[in-house]
Amino acid sequence: MESALADIEFLALSPNRVTVLKRLAAGRHTRRELADVTGASQATLGRILSDFEDRRWVRRAEGGYVATATGELVAEGFGDLLSILETERELRDIVPFLPTEAMDFDLRHLADATITTPSQTHPNAPLQRLLALMRDADEVTAFSHAFNDQSLSVAADRTDDQRFRAVLSRTAVDALAAEAPLKKRLRSLVDAESAAIRVYDDDIPLAVTVVDDVVNLLVRDDRGVLQASVDTDSPAVRSWAMARFDAYWDASTPLDRDSLA
Numbered sequence: 001m002e003s004a005l006a007d008i009e010f011l012a013l014s015p016n017r018v019t020v021l022k023r024l025a026a027g028r029h030t031r032r033e034l035a036d037v038t039g040a041s042q043a044t045l046g047r048i049l050s051d052f053e054d055r056r057w058v059r060r061a062e063g064g065y066v067a068t069a070t071g072e073l074v075a076e077g078f079g080d081l082l083s084i085l086e087t088e089r090e091l092r093d094i095v096p097f098l099p100t101e102a103m104d105f106d107l108r109h110l111a112d113a114t115i116t117t118p119s120q121t122h123p124n125a126p127l128q129r130l131l132a133l134m135r136d137a138d139e140v141t142a143f144s145h146a147f148n149d150q151s152l153s154v155a156a157d158r159t160d161d162q163r164f165r166a167v168l169s170r171t172a173v174d175a176l177a178a179e180a181p182l183k184k185r186l187r188s189l190v191d192a193e194s195a196a197i198r199v200y201d202d203d204i205p206l207a208v209t210v211v212d213d214v215v216n217l218l219v220r221d222d223r224g225v226l227q228a229s230v231d232t233d234s235p236a237v238r239s240w241a242m243a244r245f246d247a248y249w250d251a252s253t254p255l256d257r258d259s260l261a
Contacts, residue, residue: 007055008078011078014048016038016040017051017052019037020045021058021071022079024052024065024066024075025072028061028062029064030063030065031046052065083108083111084108087108087111090113093228094117094219097221097228099206102206102244103206104240105237106236109232109234109236109237110230110232112234113234114231114232115228117227118226126219126226127151127229129216130151131151133214134151135158138161138163139211139212140162140209140210141210142167142210143204143206143208143244144206144207144209145206146171146172146207146224147173149185152176152189155189156185156186159188159189159192163194163195164189164194164195165195167197167198167252168200168255169200169201169203173199186260187257197254198252199253199255201252208244208245210238211231213238214238215233215234215237216229216231217231
């Protein structure tokens, strides 16, 4: 293990080493080509290539260099490690609030996610991010333990040209029905031919909205305060979200006008 850690440290201490190995794993390159990519001097490249040859990670080939099979393995593994650490850094500040026990997909699929957090000047930025996505969407599919008045308004205003489906927790529906203006908006949404809402009697630990091909998660703390909006167009995350939605849909009951009387 110590020798493996030493090799990881050897690579990590030099971005040029990482770049050279990654390039050579992709195909043959001359020293001049590697110099153009890295900006390193010929002397520095010579040391890097010599160290790689000592480790049997690269070999000479047709006037240039190329990675060996084990070199390709190291390049791929180190690239995966970098990707994981980059994703971890993106999620680090919000991971205490993520309902990870319900997010049964590989978090690496969030590597390219857009994370929107509140600021002093834009405390409502996470919600505004979701609303912007909803306004431009042809289809919205959601399951959530909460549904705020702004999301309700956007959905109700788009019934002429947007398909809307949602599974809401009983507590979310009761909260909307408790206020007359919101109850009226909810009733108009229920009446729309393009909309369908169902009620789930148990807890829904997530607030997930699939907006066309983008999956958005609203992340709240234990007090219900919004901490972040996370959205991604990862097909794997979308597949997970739609499977969860289908499960909630099948286990819920339709919300109709009579139940809002």
